[in-house]
Amino acid sequence: MISIAIDAMGGDFGPKPIIDGVIDALNVKEFNAVLVGDSKELKPLIPDEYARFITYVESSEVFSMGESATDVLKRKESSIFKAVDLVKNKECQAVVSAGHSGATMSLATLRIGRLKNVSRPAIATLMPTSANKQTLVLDVGANVDCKAEHLFQFGVMGEAYAKQIMRIQNPKIGLLSNGEEDCKGNEVTKEAFELLSKLDSFVGNVEGxxxxxxxxxxxICDGFVGNILLKTSEGVASAISKIIKQNIKKSLLTIMGALLMKGIFKNLKTQIDYDEYGGAPLLGVKDCVIISHGKSSPKAVKNAIFQALKFAGSDINKVIEDELSHFVR
Amino acid sequence: MISIAIDAMGGDFGPKPIIDGVIDALNVKEFNAVLVGDSKELKPLIPDEYARFITYVESSEVFSMGESATDVLKRKESSIFKAVDLVKNKECQAVVSAGHSGATMSLATLRIGRLKNVSRPAIATLMPTSANKQTLVLDVGANVDCKAEHLFQFGVMGEAYAKQIMRIQNPKIGLLSNGEEDCKGNEVTKEAFELLSKLDSFVGNVEGxxxxxxxxxxxICDGFVGNILLKTSEGVASAISKIIKQNIKKSLLTIMGALLMKGIFKNLKTQIDYDEYGGAPLLGVKDCVIISHGKSSPKAVKNAIFQALKFAGSDINKVIEDELSHFVR
Incomplete structure (x- = not known):
């Protein structure tokens, strides 16, 4: 059975939503949940019937969101450090963390280590589309300054994720640019375009x-652009929802209309909801690291665990290393 | 009276929507419309009562969207070239172009010329918000590779636009980054942060x-990021609208609900509609150049003309030059 290390203390709302997410996940799939945290605080949150799937690793410290990511290397008693080290020590096959994402990245890169020929791990996230499928975008925040070869490696990692985890046989990989034409791009993406052209799955430049x-x-994009597009998208969705709500209240008829359409707005929420994906894999490190939002709901935690199970049960890391080895000079 | 040069031929749909927009604008404001194009084609589109506000400059050539921007300098008979030159020659105070935007920029920069101490003109665009006001974003496409000093100049130009055109006494200027904290950013934006801190109106890093x-x-952002965020925003809005439409059709009740909410969706469309702004000013060139979308509707053209009138009647360019002169070493 796959064992998943879970930083039970790191989320913005404390252990409760994380534990609830673990229980929801256990209702659907079998796995060992290794909860890192203060077991005195955690045990009362867990109904007896789940106890046999759960083990505890004691940690009394929490690495807080306000601290500087690199300081985490000295915080060996923190739940996030101990959770990542369970993977490093091969006691778990994956770690899910809703704690400090920079710290999770630092620990993953420096304690677990990078895959062969990967210079920079990248955070990949699934984005909703109107076409009943998802788009994987990477990097969405790990690397603000990227060289062309980093973007190329992201391409190889994204291709492997699409094939191994999303189960798309012939995925299409695009490079985010300011126009679809081959000539578009900034200095770095133009160089990355040349490198990515070596991949069969590369379809060229794509637009926002x-x-x-x-x-x-x-x-594929760098982490600076990726972060901005993520937050821009959230901003548009939230502005549209606010404007609709402001206007609904103006008349009884529109309130009735809104009630009749309630199911649709719920559907929409499901379709564009972060909670549906629940976590972003850090691609390019040995083993499996899933980074969740600090504000993760139980549903988000559950889905992050499902992602971890899929990832840990796949060959993705071997595929990335094999593929990259073809391109090493 | 202000004279506005209008490239009547450059839009994707030919002269008709452009002429209709000019007429709609003339119904609201007085100005001289100098239409550049084939007068034989244009005259039949214009009702007699508007004739006295309209003059023609003959041009038989159209610079097409597929051509390379820099080639426009050799196309002296094209409508876009002649329209820009009307401003260069002081026959008009502003030009509105729905033609090749790269060509308009090249002509504006090389024929009309840059303001003193401006290294790179930038395209500024107004974005809708849920707060019943707009946000000006620049650069949204003129400069894909920017240095920190260019971003600083965009800050000065944006501040002037906010004060002179948007009539905001104490505008807040933010630098787009991957986090609000001062330490966030990529190499270029971190350097730009230092420079922008010299402006009283600078509030620091902002998120998408x-x-x-x-x-x-x-x-403030570079034109690569600006283009991506513009198209990302359009993509989110269009995906949400598609998903809602797909779901409405599934039941009679939701169809009814949608009918009751029709006004709201229309309101929403107005509030987030590009046509409401109609054009993006190219800041940093002498005089006034408004760049409109090739697919501009009459409404967009009308609003682009209103923008041009406001701009041409303001002191913005003097303010930009004065402000920049304080910072020249």
Whole structure:
């Protein structure tokens, strides 16, 4: 059975939503949940019937969101450090963390280590589309300054994720740019375009709107752009929802209309909801590291665990190393 | 009276929507419309009562969207070239072009010329927010590779636009980054942060979602990021609208609900509609150049003309030059 290390203390709302997510996941799949945290605080949250799937690793310290990521290496008693080290020591096959994402990345890179020929691990996230499928976007925040070869490696990692985890036989990989034409791009993406052209699955430059129309499966960008597009997308969705709500209240008829359409808005929420994916894999490190939002709901934690199970049960890391070895000079 | 040069031939759909937009604008404001194009084609589109506000400059050539921007300098008979030259020669105070935007930029920069101490003109665009105001974002496409000093100049230009055109006394200027903290950013934006700190109106780093919540008035980014965030926003809005439409059709009740909410969706469309702004000013060139979308509707053309009138009647260019002169070493 796959064992998953879970930092039970690191989320913004304490252990409760994380534990609830673990229980929801256990209702659907079998796995060993290794909860890292203060067992005195955690045990009362867990009904007896789940006890046999759960073990505890004691940790009394929490690495807080306000601390500087690199300081985590000295915080060996923190739940996040101990959770990552369970994977490093091969006691677990995956770690899910809703704690400090920078710290999780630092620990993953420096304690677990990078895959062969990967210079920079990248955070990959699934984005909703109107085409009933998802688009994988990477990097969405791990590396703000990227060289062309980093973007190329992201392409190889994204391709492997699409094939091994999303189960797309012939994925389409696009490079995010300021126009679809081959000549478009900034200095770095133009150079990355040349490198990525070596991949059979590379379809060339893509534009921002293609993240949401399902026309490609994987989109490559640096972590600065990735972070901005993620937050821009959230901002648009939230502004639209606010404007609709402001206007609904203006008349009884529209309130009735909104009630009749309630199911649709719920559907929409499901379709574009972060909780549906629940976590972003850190690609390029040995083993499996899933980074969840600090504000993760139980549903998000559950889905992050499902992601971890899929990842840990796949050959993705071997595929990435094999593929990259072809391109080493 | 202000004279506005209008490239009547350059849009994707020919002269008709452009002429209709000019007429709609003339119904609201007085100005001289100088239409550049084939007058034999244009005259039949214009009702007699508007004739006295319209003059023609003959041009038989159209610079097409597929051509390379820099080639436009050799196309002296094209409508876009002649329209820009009307401003260069002081026959008009502004030019509105729905033609090749790269060509318009090249002509504006090389024929009209840059303001003193401006290294790179930038395209500024107004974005809708949920707060009943707009956010100005620049650069959204003129400069894919920017240095810190260019971003600083965009800050000065954006501040001037906010004060002179948007009539905001104490505008807030933010630098788009991957986090609000001062330490966030890539190499270039970190350096730009230092430079922008010299401006009283600079409020620090802002995140993608702040484009749409009205928390700042002006957001600075390079043209690569600006283009991506523009198209990403369009993509999100269009995906949400598609998903809602797909779901409405599934039941009679939701169809009824949608009918009751029709006004709201229309309101939403107005509030987030590009046509409401109609054009993006190219800041940093002498005089006034408004760049409109090739697919501009009459409404977009009308609003682009209103923008041009406001711009041409303001002191913005003097303010930009004065402000920049304080910072020249």
């Amino acid at each position: 709107h293609q993240i949401f129309d399902g026309s490609v499966d994987v989109i | 979602h702040q484009i749409f919540d009205g928390s700042v008035d002006v957001i």
